[in-house]
Amino acid sequence: MTVLVLAEHDLGTLSPSTARLVGAVAALGPVDLLVLGEGVDQVALDGARLAGVARVLVGQGGDLAAGLPDSTVAVLAGLAPNYSYILASAGATGRDVMPRLAAKLDLMPITDVVAIGGANRFVRPIYAGNALQTVVSDQLRHLLTLRPSAFRPAALGEAAPIEPLAHAPVASVARIIAAHRTPSDSPDLSTAQIVVGGGVSVGSAEGFKLIEQLGKALGAAVGATRAAVDAGYAPNDWQVGQTGKIIAPDLYIAVGISGALQHLAGIQGAKRIVAINSDPEAPLVKLADAVLIGDLFAIVPQLIAELDRLGVRR
16 A cells, blocks of 8 residues: 655745654555645655655646645646555645545545554544544545644655656636745744743733743744634734644643633643643633643743743753
């Protein structure tokens, strides 16, 4: 059985989530990594060094550079007969591409997989993460999206061969009007080992800078609740939860977050949770491994100062 993994990359850099996808499915069979875009030579080289990758297929062209699903689905559909498993990250690209591919191939996709129990057994969360469902699929071909945060990344190994992939350009009816980016030097939120999250209790975008300072002191990624994002305190790509990014860090520090159900669904994989909150009855406080009760504007500056004193700042 062979596996095809759709690589994620941005600005010429391979996403950390791709290594996690490769690590998750390496036991299912030889893994081919598919890199699509334009000017992605370095991405292909980085992907070829992941342990478990048998070869890297590279498709380049202007139609693929835009990242529109029409071209990606056409390439995947052409390759589908050669693979038993085709998978992508359960992020924006995977959620856009895989259902379209499933409709084209008349197959049932299995989404948001957090564990693989065998050749045809896949575990996924349901009911906003309050239960886990094991799906047994008898299909000859499996289309999957995986939550990268649930798996350990593949190690580096010897470079796999890289092969160019010819494709017929697809004219899409959609086009990219503009791309808006949030400049940041913090780790990738989806795969970070430490995440500091802020809630609407922070009170303002200016107040949210305190969350960023704590994140910088710990070398952590910064996240936010949907309420904080909707209030304009944090950018949309920092949103953690059922309608945002799903994370599974080693440590999650929740500052001023009560713990709405949709937010808890996004942090269920966190190994340790520290809650800083003024409300001892908040749902997230009751779930946390450690709790600091009090005014976040008093506690967080003290915590940052103590980290600096101990030389922990990264």
